[in-house]
Amino acid sequence: AQSVTQLGSHVSVSEGALVLLRCNYSSSVPPYLFWYVQYPNQGLQLLLKYTSAATLVKGINGFEAEFKKSETSFHLTKPSAHMSDAAEYFCAVSLTSGTYKYIFGTGTRLKVLA
Amino acid sequence: EAQVTQNPRYLITVTGKKLTVTCSQNMNHEYMSWYRQDPGLGLRQIYYSMNVEVTDKGDVPEGYKVSRKEKRNFPLILESPSPNQTSLYFCASSLLAGVGGEQFFGPGTRLTVL
Numbered sequence: 001a002q003s004v005t006q007l008g009s010h011v012s013v014s015e016g017a018l019v020l021l022r023c024n025y026s027s028s029v030p031p032y033l034f035w036y037v038q039y040p041n042q043g044l045q046l047l048l049k050y051t052s053a054a055t056l057v058k059g060i061n062g063f064e065a066e067f068k069k070s071e072t073s074f075h076l077t078k079p080s081a082h083m084s085d086a087a088e089y090f091c092a093v094s095l096t097s098g099t100y101k102y103i104f105g106t107g108t109r110l111k112v113l114a
Numbered sequence: 115e116a117q118v119t120q121n122p123r124y125l126i127t128v129t130g131k132k133l134t135v136t137c138s139q140n141m142n143h144e145y146m147s148w149y150r151q152d153p154g155l156g157l158r159q160i161y162y163s164m165n166v167e168v169t170d171k172g173d174v175p176e177g178y179k180v181s182r183k184e185k186r187n188f189p190l191i192l193e194s195p196s197p198n199q200t201s202l203y204f205c206a207s208s209l210l211a212g213v214g215g216e217q218f219f220g221p222g223t224r225l226t227v228l
Contacts, residue, residue, distance in 0.1 A: 009154065032214035043118075043204060043219035044157075051214035090156060100164060100211040101172055102147065106156035 002027050004091050006105035014113045019063075019078040021108045023091030026072065032094040033074045035065055038107075039087045047089070050074060061085070086112045116141045118220035120205050126226045127195055135190045135223050137205030143218075145211040146188040147172070148180065150201040151222075157204065163188055164211055195227040 007022040025031065032051050036044040048059025055067045061084075065076045074091060091105040118139045127133055139146065147162040149172075159172030163182040177199055179191040188207075192199060203223045208215040 006156075034216070036219075043221050044206075044217075045219070046216045049214060049216060092157075094212070094214060096212045100145070100162060100170070101159055102162075102217065103159070103173070104149075104157040106154060 002031075002093065002095055002101075002103055004093055004103050004105040006089075006091050006108050008108050009106065010109050010111065012111040012113055013081045015083055016080050019076070019081045019085065019110065021076040021089050021091075021110065023065075023074045023076065023105060024072055025074065025091075025093050027093065027095070031096060033065075033067060034092040034094070035059065035063070035074075035076050036090045036092060036104075037087050038090065044090065047076070081110075081112045083112050083114065086110055116218070118205055118207055118218050120203075120220040120223050122223060123221065124224050126228065128228050129196055130194050133192050133195060133225075135192075135203060135205075135225070137188045137190065137220060138186050139188075139205075139207040139218070140186065141207060141209070141218065142185065143207035143209050144185070145208040145215065145217075146182065147206045147208075147217070148178070148188070148190045149204045149206065150174065150199075151204060152201050160190070162211070195225075197227050199225065200227045201225060 005024045034049045035047040050067045148160040149157040161180040163169045205220040206217040208217045
């Protein structure tokens, strides 16, 4: 079965430090990949997406992610964390072979320390 | 304003009392979907719809029904709610499925089943 794994349900970083949130997927066919962010008491909004163009994808708020097919990974990074980045982050895949499901990871809650 | 709306935003009900959560989008999107969000489990897809009168099961469809009679609306029906359906529900829409389309999420409906 297709799956998305996010390592680390909680990640803490200091303000100004590198943010690295990990996502691995399992799929025999490279899917479309997404990162969404959820701020407290809100819905989800798109940070960035990979759709088989450039492997390094830039998103909003200084985030970027790199698609690595050999590692089946799509890790999210930001060079310098800001307090406003504190939120929950979800990696997701859109399946394209035989089904049109979306599968989300279990989420990583990012805490930014002053 | 382009948006996905859900009603009600909060609902407390009792076991076995049928309820409907409405979802509407004004973006002329073909793809619509329902998710439930539970702590530690991320978002899990309940049902999705590729277009009017075309629906399919997600990963957790048991206990739920949907219908898509109009392109803009995609209600979620719980015929006989049970306490294990207490959750935060999100409706989402996307222009197309299977081509890496971004999903736009509603604000969520928090359901409590006593």
